Amino acid sequence: MHIAVLVPGIHDRPTGGNVYNRRVAAALSDRASVEVIPWPEAAARPPLALPPDTVVVVDSLLVDRLDAFDALRPPTASLVLLAHYLHCLDPTANDTPDADAERAALSHYDGVVTTSAFAKRALADAGVPADRIGVAPPGLDATYRAPTADRLSDGPPRLLTVASLQRGKGLPRLLDVLGRLTDRAWTWTLVGDDTLAPAFAASLRRQIQNASFTDRVTVTGALPPADLRAHYDRADVFVLPSRFETCSMATREAMARGCPIVAFDVGGLSENLGDAPAGRLVPAADTDAFAATLRALLDAPDARQRMARAARERSRSFSSWPATAAQLHDVLHRLSRTCR
Numbered sequence: 001m002h003i004a005v006l007v008p009g010i011h012d013r014p015t016g017g018n019v020y021n022r023r024v025a026a027a028l029s030d031r032a033s034v035e036v037i038p039w040p041e042a043a044a045r046p047p048l049a050l051p052p053d054t055v056v057v058v059d060s061l062l063v064d065r066l067d068a069f070d071a072l073r074p075p076t077a078s079l080v081l082l083a084h085y086l087h088c089l090d091p092t093a094n095d096t097p098d099a100d101a102e103r104a105a106l107s108h109y110d111g112v113v114t115t116s117a118f119a120k121r122a123l124a125d126a127g128v129p130a131d132r133i134g135v136a137p138p139g140l141d142a143t144y145r146a147p148t149a150d151r152l153s154d155g156p157p158r159l160l161t162v163a164s165l166q167r168g169k170g171l172p173r174l175l176d177v178l179g180r181l182t183d184r185a186w187t188w189t190l191v192g193d194d195t196l197a198p199a200f201a202a203s204l205r206r207q208i209q210n211a212s213f214t215d216r217v218t219v220t221g222a223l224p225p226a227d228l229r230a231h232y233d234r235a236d237v238f239v240l241p242s243r244f245e246t247c248s249m250a251t252r253e254a255m256a257r258g259c260p261i262v263a264f265d266v267g268g269l270s271e272n273l274g275d276a277p278a279g280r281l282v283p284a285a286d287t288d289a290f291a292a293t294l295r296a297l298l299d300a301p302d303a304r305q306r307m308a309r310a311a312r313e314r315s316r317s318f319s320s321w322p323a324t325a326a327q328l329h330d331v332l333h334r335l336s337r338t339c340r
Contacts, residue, residue, distance in 0.1 A: 001032045001333060002054045005082075008061040009041045013193055014222045015164060016249040017084035020115070020138050021059060027139075027325030039065065052076045055332050058109075060084050064101055066108050078336040081106070083114040083246070089122040090244040090267070091284075092168075103127065111335030113328060115247040116268025134331030137271075138249045139321030143229065144256035148312065150305070151236055151258075156185035156216075157298050160235035160259065162228065162250040163242065165194040165201035170241035170264070173287055175207055177241070180291045182213050184298045188239075191231055193222040232257035236304055237297055238279075241290070245269050256315035260307035262294050278311035 005025050011018050021036070028034045037048065039062050050056070054077040058065075063081060083089070087099035088106075103126055106112065111132045112123055120133050159178075163169040171190070178188060194201035208217050223231070232238075238254035240263035245251070247268045251261055255272065261279030263269055270281055280297070282289035297304055319327070 001329075001336070002051050003028060003032050003034045003057060003332065004048075004050055004054050005034065005036045005057045005059075006039050006062055007036060007059050008039060010061075010196065011036075011038055011059075013196065015193065015196070016138070016247075017059065017061070019249065020084065021082070023139060023141075023321045024136075024325045024328050027322045028329055030322075031326065031329045050074055050077060053336070054078075055080060055336050057082050057113075057332065060086055063105050066105055078110045078332075079108070080332060080335055081109045081112045083112050083119060083123065085244075085246055088126050089114075089119055089246065090168075092243045111331075113331055113335075116271050118268035118271065119246050132335065134328075134335060136324055136328040136331055137247060137319065138252065139324035140252055140256055140315065140318040141225070141321065143225070144253055144315070148233060148258045151234075151308070156187055157236040157301075157304075158234055159186055159188040159237050159239050159294075160191070160231055160254070161188070161239050161241070162191045162231075162254070163240065164192045164196050165190075165204055166197045167200055168243050170243045171204055172207060173285075173290075174239060174241040175204075175211060177287050177291045177294065178213060179211065181295055181298065184295060186298055187216045187218070189218045189220065189231060189235070191220045191223055191228060194219075195222075228253075229257065232259055235259050236301075237262055237294070239263070239294065240269075242266060242269075243284070248272060252315065252318055255311035256318065258308040258312040260297065260304050260311060262290065262297065264290065272314075273311075274314060274317075276310045276314035278307055278314050 007021050025034050025036050052074045056077050056079050058081050060083045086102050087093040088102045106128055113134045115137050120135050123133050124130050232254055238259040238261050245267045251272050264284045265281035266284050280293045282293050
């Protein structure tokens with residue numbers, strides 16, 4: 001099987017979707033012939049010569065480039081969407097023009113692969129036949145499985161968020177929550193790419209600078225993997241205020257490094273925790289519940305330790321990247337056979 005993975009112009013940025021694409025493409029090369037093809041921002045198609053029966057895997061940021069894809073693919077090729085994020089799956093954005101355009105485009109794909117059972121159900125609700133949907137959750141790098149030390153108890157509890165500085169990550173809501181907790185000791189570190197939505201990132205930085213607790217906050221920008229793991233290892237609680245997450249690789253990484261989770265219960269996030277007492281998921285958009293939950297954990301170091309151990313244990317069930325690639329390979333093989 002020949003697999004062509006079409007990736008967006010921002011494929012070199014450290015987003016979860018981009019990391020997923022890179023890792024599975026590398027691991028798939030042990031099972032199939034794989035080429036990764038960056039797609040230009042403009043609609044003009046790059047010169048391609050794909051062999052017959054190619055499985056063309058399209059990153060969901062390129063979901064609406066159908067005319068170009070139809071022009072380049074061989075008649076016997078399969079077209080499969082890799083749905084890291086779609087507006088039509090996101091309850092906060094599924095009544096927008098972007099969501100309508102995505103729903104119209106879905107019928108042109110021979111299959112869709114996504115990263116959570118939640119997204120599979122949402123795709124079925126959007127009209128994709130169940131037999132044309134596959135699930136391949138993200139893998140966990142082996143370095144995250146290395147032993148972790150217990151958190152040091154010196155100093156205030158350390159809160160950590162790993163998220164791109166974009167509107168959908170709900171970061172202004174977290175500022176509101178933190179503003180209600182200034183009677184408690186804590187520090188907050190925000191790690192994430194600030195180049196994807198520069199105007200929003202600049203506005204968020206101004207909000208942080210004007211906050212009464214600005215001296216407790218560190219914003220690092222994107223970090224290389226080793227530095228990111230060091231932040232996970234120092235954190236006492238991982239906080240994620242996202243309005244929606246298809247899966248959340250950052251949550252899985254935090255759990256593997258023994259971080260309790262506090263987040264809104266959105267999308268596929270609950271699948272990461274399962275039944276493990278590894279943190280608290282609060283109702284979507286309920287900042288009162290988020291603040292109360294976080295306050296309770298700030299006051300309970302023993303509870304944080306128990307959740308940390310549960311998070312670490314739960315992470316043992318997360319697949320490796322080679323296992324994710326094997327699962328994706330099987331799904332692509334099934335979808336390509338179904339569409340012929």
